[in-house]
Amino acid sequence: MELGWLVCGTAVLLLLHVLMELSPAVNFALRIGFYCVLCLVSSALAAAACLLVNGGRTVKNMRIIKAVVKTFKYFFGLRFEVKGLENFEVEGPAIIVSNHQSILDMMGLMEILPDNCVQVGKKELMYTGTVGLIIYLGGVIFINRKSTSSAKMVMAEVAKTMANENLKVWVYPEGTRNCTGDLLPFKKGAFHLAVQAQVPVIPVVYSSFTTFYNPKTKLFTSGKIKVEVLPPIETKGLTSDDVTDLTDRCFCTMRETLFRLSGRPSEAKDSS
Numbered sequence: 001m002e003l004g005w006l007v008c009g010t011a012v013l014l015l016l017h018v019l020m021e022l023s024p025a026v027n028f029a030l031r032i033g034f035y036c037v038l039c040l041v042s043s044a045l046a047a048a049a050c051l052l053v054n055g056g057r058t059v060k061n062m063r064i065i066k067a068v069v070k071t072f073k074y075f076f077g078l079r080f081e082v083k084g085l086e087n088f089e090v091e092g093p094a095i096i097v098s099n100h101q102s103i104l105d106m107m108g109l110m111e112i113l114p115d116n117c118v119q120v121g122k123k124e125l126m127y128t129g130t131v132g133l134i135i136y137l138g139g140v141i142f143i144n145r146k147s148t149s150s151a152k153m154v155m156a157e158v159a160k161t162m163a164n165e166n167l168k169v170w171v172y173p174e175g176t177r178n179c180t181g182d183l184l185p186f187k188k189g190a191f192h193l194a195v196q197a198q199v200p201v202i203p204v205v206y207s208s209f210t211t212f213y214n215p216k217t218k219l220f221t222s223g224k225i226k227v228e229v230l231p232p233i234e235t236k237g238l239t240s241d242d243v244t245d246l247t248d249r250c251f252c253t254m255r256e257t258l259f260r261l262s263g264r265p266s267e268a269k270d271s272s
C-alpha cells in the first residue's frame with residue numbers, strides 16, 4: 001500500500017518535471033500558482049501570529065509579515081543586491097516611492113521594508129482571502145482607484161496621521177503593475193501627500209525583472225534583482241504648485257536608475 005503511494009507520488013513529480021521542462025507555459029503556471037498558494041497559506045499563518053502578538057490591525061504586524069515574506073525568495077531562486085539602505089534613516093515620516101512590476105514585488109518590498117512603514121494599495125486587495133486579511137492587519141491604506149475624490153480624501157487624511165504616528169508610507173506611483181522594463185508616467189498622489197505633510201520623498205528602484213520574469217512569454221526562472229534606495233528629496237517649503245516639478249524630478253531620477261540597474265544606460269539618455 002505505502003509502496004503504491006510512493007510510486008504514484010514519484011510518478012506525479014516526474015510528470016510535472018517533464019511538463020515543466022517541455023513547456024515554459026506549464027513551468028510559468030506552476031511557479032505562479034505555487035507563489036499564490038504560498039502567499040495564501042503564509043498569510044493565514046502570519047495572520048494568526050499577528051492577532052496573537054499584536055491583537056489587531058497595526059503597523060507593528062509588518063515586522064511579522066516581513067519575516068515571513070523574506071523567506072519566499074529561496075523557493076524561487078531569487079537574489080537581492082541592495083544598496084543605499086542608509087537613505088531610509090531620515091528623521092520622522094517620509095514617502096517612499098518605487099517601481100511596480102509584478103505581484104512578485106511583495107518579495108522585494110519586504111526585503112528592505114523599514115520599520116513603521118505602510119503601503120497604499122487598491123481596495124480590491126481586501127478581497128483576496130487570507131492575503132486580504134494579512135494586508136488589512138498590516139495597516140495597508142486602501143484607496144478606491146475608481147474615485148479620484150475619495151482617493152484624494154484618504155491621502156489627505158494620511159498626510160495628517162503620518163506625523164502623529166511617525167509613519168513612512170510606501171506608494172507605487174505608477175498606480176498599476178508594469179513589467180516592460182520601463183516606467184509608466186507617475187500619478188501625483190504620492191507627491192501631493194509628501195508636500196501636504198512636508199516630508200521627504202525617498203525613491204526606491206528595482207532592476208527590471210524581464211530577464212527572468214515575463215508573463216507575456218511565460219518566462220519565470222531564478223534571477224538577481226538589484227535594488228537601490230536613493231537619497232531623500234526634501235519637500236520643506238514646497239507648495240501644491242511644485243508638485244508637478246517634484247513628480248517629474250523623481251520620475252527622471254528613477255528612470256535613469258532603472259535603466260542603469262537593468263544594464264540599459266544609453267536608453268535612459270535617449271528617451272528622457
Ligand SMILES: CCCCCCCCCCCCCCC(=O)SCCNC(=O)CCNC(=O)[C@H](O)C(C)(C)COP(=O)(O)OP(=O)(O)OC[C@H]1O[C@@H](n2cnc3c(N)ncnc32)[C@H](O)[C@@H]1OP(=O)(O)O
Nearest residue numbers: 042043119121122148151155172173175187188189190192
Ligand atoms: C504573507 C504574504 C502576503 C503578502 C502581503 C504583502 C503585504 C504588503 C501589501 C502591499 C500592497 C501593495 C499594493 C500595491 C497597489 O495596490 S498599487 C495600486 C494602488 N496605488 C496607487 O494607485 C497609488 C498611486 N496613485 C495615485 O497616487 C493617484 O494619484 C491617486 C491618488 C490614486 C488618484 O488617482 P486618479 O484617480 O487616477 O487621479 P490622478 O492621479 O490622475 O489625479 C487627478 C488630479 O488630482 C490631483 N491629485 C491627485 N492626488 C491628489 C492629492 N492627494 N491631493 C490633491 N490633488 C491630488 C492630480 O494632481 C491630478 O490633477 P492635475 O492633473 O495635476 O491637475
Ligand SMILES: CCCCCCCC/C=C\CCCCCCCC(=O)OC[C@@H](O)COP(=O)(O)O
Nearest residue numbers: 036039040102103106127128129131175176177
Ligand atoms: C476568497 C477569495 C480568494 C481570492 C484568491 C486570490 C488569490 C491571490 C493570492 C495570492 C496573490 C498574491 C498577491 C500578493 C499581493 C500583491 C499586491 C499587488 O501586487 O497588487 C497589484 C496592485 O498593486 C496593482 O494591481 P493592478 O496591476 O492594477 O491589477
